[in-house]
Amino acid sequence: MTGPGERADEIAIVVPGPFATVQDLGRPGLAHLGITRSGAVDRHSLRLANRLVGNVPSAAAIEVTYGGLIVRFSHPGMIAVTGAPCPLELAGHQIGMYAPVDVQAGALLRVGVPAQGVRTYLGIRGGVDVPAVLGSRSRDTLAGIGPEPLVAGARLPLGREMSDPPTVDLAPHARYVDQPKLRVLAGPRADWFDAAALADLCAKVYEVTADSDRVGVRLRGPAMHRRITAELPSEAVVAGGIQIPPSGQPVIFLADHPVTGGYPVLGVVAAADLPLAAQCRPGQRLRFRPARGLVNARPDD
Amino acid sequence: MRILPCGGEALLVEVANLQEVEELYGRLRRNIPPGVIDLVPAARTILVAFDPAATGPARLRALLQEVSAGSAGRHPPATAKVAPPAMIIPVRYDGPDLGDLARLTGLTPAQIIQRHLHGRHRVAFCGFAPGFAYISGLDPSLRVPRRNSPRTRVPAGAIAIADEFTGVYPRASPGGWHLIGRTDLTVFDLTRDPPALLMPGAAVRFVAADAAGAVRS
Numbered sequence: 001m002t003g004p005g006e007r008a009d010e011i012a013i014v015v016p017g018p019f020a021t022v023q024d025l026g027r028p029g030l031a032h033l034g035i036t037r038s039g040a041v042d043r044h045s046l047r048l049a050n051r052l053v054g055n056v057p058s059a060a061a062i063e064v065t066y067g068g069l070i071v072r073f074s075h076p077g078m079i080a081v082t083g084a085p086c087p088l089e090l091a092g093h094q095i096g097m098y099a100p101v102d103v104q105a106g107a108l109l110r111v112g113v114p115a116q117g118v119r120t121y122l123g124i125r126g127g128v129d130v131p132a133v134l135g136s137r138s139r140d141t142l143a144g145i146g147p148e149p150l151v152a153g154a155r156l157p158l159g160r161e162m163s164d165p166p167t168v169d170l171a172p173h174a175r176y177v178d179q180p181k182l183r184v185l186a187g188p189r190a191d192w193f194d195a196a197a198l199a200d201l202c203a204k205v206y207e208v209t210a211d212s213d214r215v216g217v218r219l220r221g222p223a224m225h226r227r228i229t230a231e232l233p234s235e236a237v238v239a240g241g242i243q244i245p246p247s248g249q250p251v252i253f254l255a256d257h258p259v260t261g262g263y264p265v266l267g268v269v270a271a272a273d274l275p276l277a278a279q280c281r282p283g284q285r286l287r288f289r290p291a292r293g294l295v296n297a298r299p300d301d
Numbered sequence: 302m303r304i305l306p307c308g309g310e311a312l313l314v315e316v317a318n319l320q321e322v323e324e325l326y327g328r329l330r331r332n333i334p335p336g337v338i339d340l341v342p343a344a345r346t347i348l349v350a351f352d353p354a355a356t357g358p359a360r361l362r363a364l365l366q367e368v369s370a371g372s373a374g375r376h377p378p379a380t381a382k383v384a385p386p387a388m389i390i391p392v393r394y395d396g397p398d399l400g401d402l403a404r405l406t407g408l409t410p411a412q413i414i415q416r417h418l419h420g421r422h423r424v425a426f427c428g429f430a431p432g433f434a435y436i437s438g439l440d441p442s443l444r445v446p447r448r449n450s451p452r453t454r455v456p457a458g459a460i461a462i463a464d465e466f467t468g469v470y471p472r473a474s475p476g477g478w479h480l481i482g483r484t485d486l487t488v489f490d491l492t493r494d495p496p497a498l499l500m501p502g503a504a505v506r507f508v509a510a511d512a513a514g515a516v517r518s
Contacts, residue, residue, distance in 0.1 A: 031341045031350070033497040034427035034434075133491055143431050145491065188305035188313040188346075234428055236341035236348035238311050260343055260428035268308025271353075 009075040009158040011124065014108065016150040017068025021139035022128050023121075024060040030134060031236060031259050038140035041214055041254045041278035042119050045083035048173070049123025052080035052100045054166035059127030059159070060137035062150070064120040067113040069150075071122070077103045077158065078125040078166070082173070084117025084279055099170045100125075116176040117279040125166075129159030141214045142256040179205070180280065182252075182273045183291030187241060189264030192228040198267055200224070201242070202288045206250065210282040214256040216243075217277050219286075223248025224266060234260040240269035240277075242288075252277050302369045304362050311350040312361055314369075319344060319425055319437055319465065325369060326426075327502055334364045342426040342501050344435070387422075388503050390469065391510035392460050396480035398448070402462075405445045414509070416440040417481065422467060422505040427497065432471035432489025434499035439465050451477030458483045460507070467507070469499065484510075 013020075023046065026039025040046035040063055050059050062069065067086045080100045081088055088095045091107040103109070114120060130137050130147045139146040150156075190198055206221035224244045237243065237260065241253045245263045252269055254277070269277055270291050280286055302325075305313040316322055326342040329349075333340065336356025341348040351361060394417075399410040406413065422438035439462060447463045452475060455461070459470040461478030468478055471489035488498045499505065 029339050031339045031348070032427060032501050033495065034429065034431045035496075134496060145431065185308045186306040188307045188315075190306075233344035233346075235313065235343040235346040236428075238308055238348070238350065240308055258428075259341065260426075265307070268311075270309055 009077060009126065010155050011074065011128075011158065012072045013150045013152055013154040013156070014070040014072055015068065015152055016154075017064055017066065017070075017111070019065040020069050020150040021063050021141070022060050022130055022147045022150070022156070023063040023138045024127075024136055025058050026138050026255060027134050027136040027140075027145075034259050035134065035145065036140060036143065036255075036257055036259050037239065038138040038143075038146065038255050039136065040119075040121065040138075041256075042083050042121070042275040044272075044275040045119070045121045046123075048098070048171055049080050049082040049121045050127070052082070052098070052166060052168055052171060053078050053123050053125040054100075054162050054164055055123065055125060055127050056161050056163050059123075059161035060130070061124065061128060062122040062156075064111055064122060065118060067111050067120060069111040069120075069122065070108065072108050073103045073105065075158075076105050079103055079109065080123045081111065081120060082123065082171070083120040084114035084176070086114045086120050087112035096170075098173050100166050100168070116281075118281055119278060124158055125162060126158040127161035129157045129161075138255075140256050142258060176276075176279060179285045179287060180273075180276045181287045181289045182277055183270040184242065184267040184288040185270060185291050187265040187267040188235070189232070190266055192226050192232075192264040193224060193244070193266055194227055197224060198290065201250070201267060202290055205285050205287055208280045208282050208284050208286065212280075212282060214254055216254055216257060217252040217280060219250045219252070221249070224250060226264065228264075232262055232264055234262045237261040237265055238268060240271060240274050241265040242267045242269065254278055302366075304365055306358070307348065310353050311348055312358060312365070314347045314349060314365055315345055316347075317345075322347060323423065323425055323437065323502070328368050328371070329365075330502060332368070334361060334368075337361070343428065344426070386504075387506040388499060389506050389508055390460075390484050390486055392482040392484050392507050393510050394460075394482040396460065396482045398461075398479035399481055401448075402443070402445065402479050402481065406442055408442065413443060413481065416443055417462070417467070418507055418509060420467075420507070422507065424499045424501050424503045424505060425466070426501050427499070429468075430471060430474055432497040432499070433468060434488070434497070434501075436467040436469075436499070436505050437465060438505075439467055445479065447477040448479060451475055455480065456483070458485060458488075460484060467505075471497075
């Protein structure tokens, strides 16, 4: 508890960079009210940042898009930076990614521009403690729910969402590859396409376009053609869903996807590979590969 | 009923029509299968999202088949059970599209309003925006497609119809439905729990209110 006149631990946003938001694991279980899950688009990196600083997995962190964030810490604390690798400077000294680092009161952290990937996560011991909306501190950019995107001068209080003192010194992390291969499972409307459509999708190379965002990764490449051209009554979609709009150019839904969609979903990117999709930059190429084993390997199948 | 794959953490159940969706959704909602984290009804489908650590697609498929078989006529439909009181929505029927609708349907604006008031309305599902409810029960003579050119801004509280549905715009947004009136009711409020007033399965009754918002009896 904070006594009268005593200021709680907080961080001040000096420069937010191109786009930065507070994100946690989102708002599951509200889709039937028209509210999408939202949360970190690279959930793997968010979880890792929280683990490195000894937070509970659901603690909120800062999702930094294309780096450029500068923050100042009011009190001593601990941070870990994960996701897209950026040069980091803390109080004038270079520090590393994917490791817990102690912070002194008044220290300035500068997050540079990532050489690879899109989203970098700044985890802070205790978690970002802005008011939760519907049980989550995530910014849903499509619906406009949750804390506003960060602006210069914003102050974010820190919370007490710790579990144990951190025990991991450095987390191993997979390198970002130039052309990731995303595992894809059958989607609900695969039968609206030719029988070979999923195999077809996996044989092609797609390029990520500049209008990709937290809603979805929009792709450019060989068009997928529908066999059934009737209008699809709106139906619920999932994160990872590969929707094929009339243009035939696939869209991979990310955390802020609309709850329902009116175009057929051909396949679904495996949840474990969605962070890779979320880290693809415009101009980068990606491929899909079939992942039937992921489901069939389950004991009850 | 068809159970369609939807990646590793969901199934999509498809049925013949909206009524079957409402019936099956009601049954599933009253007895949510273990491991299911969300049930999302839509026009012809229900998405069954699950935690893959707690259950699996084969187990869920079997459960869904069982629930569906149980709903095939042997039990009274969900609407016959004791239902919570209907959500009452006071409407000022002064929408700018009543004239267009009169031309499209061959009815007078007064007939359109009467038929809308007498529908047996129910929230079928939500979508489009947080708290936007697709309300079923529209009189068949009022079914018209969406407007050719959507409006860039429809005010919060606008009551609109399209296809087989009535909707209440939870906040100002673009929209392509025909506006028939407005309500002062706040249908979506983030500070409320639950935030949405109109939840799938809820019965809805539209009542006419005068310009001051008072309900006419």
